[in-house]
Each structure stands twice: as C-alpha cells, then as structure tokens.
Amino acid sequence: MADPCVVVATMIAEPGQEDLVEQTLRAAAPAVHAEPGCVRYALHRHAKNPGHFVMIEKWASRExxxxxxxxxALREVGAALAEALAAPPDVQVFEPLPAGDAEQGAL
Structure with missing residues (x-):
C-alpha cells in the first residue's frame, strides 16, 4: 500500500483579484475531488487577510x-490565475504522522 501525503498550498491574490481566485479554486474542486487518489481537497481563506488562501490536501500516494x-484541473487553474496571484503558489508536501485519537490525530 502506498503512503499518503498531505499538501498545504498557499496562494496570495493580487489586490482586487480575491474573488477571481476564490471562484476559480471553488470551481476546480469537483474535478479534483474526482481524481484518483484524492482524499481531501479543501479551500480556506485567512481570517484577517481575504487575499490569502490555503488549500489543504490529502492524497493516497505521491503518485x-x-x-x-x-x-x-490544475492546468486550468494555473491558466486562470496566471495574472491573479502575487507570486507562484507555495506548495509544501508533508508526511502524515498520526498521533493520539485516530480521527482527531490525522487528516
């Protein structure tokens, strides 16, 4: 069995592009959810800075x-947001380290 991985992808919208970034990422979610190995693909917005977005992802494997x-889906997002982001997305890949309660201690 392959080892899962967790991704934290941070995106910062150019001023005035916040709605476009949110709408683009929301629109892509159903297609990404249907991809093989997608366990979680969940969009979040910073509570105090509406131009900062974080996608929390879990994939069944690195493959x-x-x-x-x-x-x-990701190609379409990239094309749609090419001019809307202040910088390229910061994508960090993590190895899950479950701890404590099985439901609460892991994504």
Missing part, C-alpha cells in the same frame, strides 16, 4: 499527487 500536478 496520485504527481498525477494531480499534471492533470487538466
């Missing part, structure tokens, strides 16, 4: 994450 990175 599934790699396929996601080359998939149509």
């Amino acid at each position: 599934a994450l790699r396929a996601h990175g080359q998939g149509a």
